[in-house]
Amino acid sequence: MTLLGHSRIAIDPAVCGGRPVVAGTRLRVADVLEMLAGGASAAEIVEDFPYVGEPDVRAMLAYAVALAD
Structure with a gap:
């Protein structure tokens, strides 16, 4: 399940313990x-994990900022 407002971030209890x-x-x-x-x-x-892109990294930062608010 992707998160509302964070389409590049997903939480699934069956993947990585729901993290x-x-x-x-x-x-x-x-x-x-x-x-x-x-x-x-x-x-x-991105070089170390070629299946993600820089937009994914930016999305993770945006997600972290949203959690901090």
């Missing part, structure tokens, strides 16, 4: 946020 992931993948939002916090760039993340 938010990039829709259609098992790449968890928390893992990408940790990589970004550790200094990785969006381009580096």
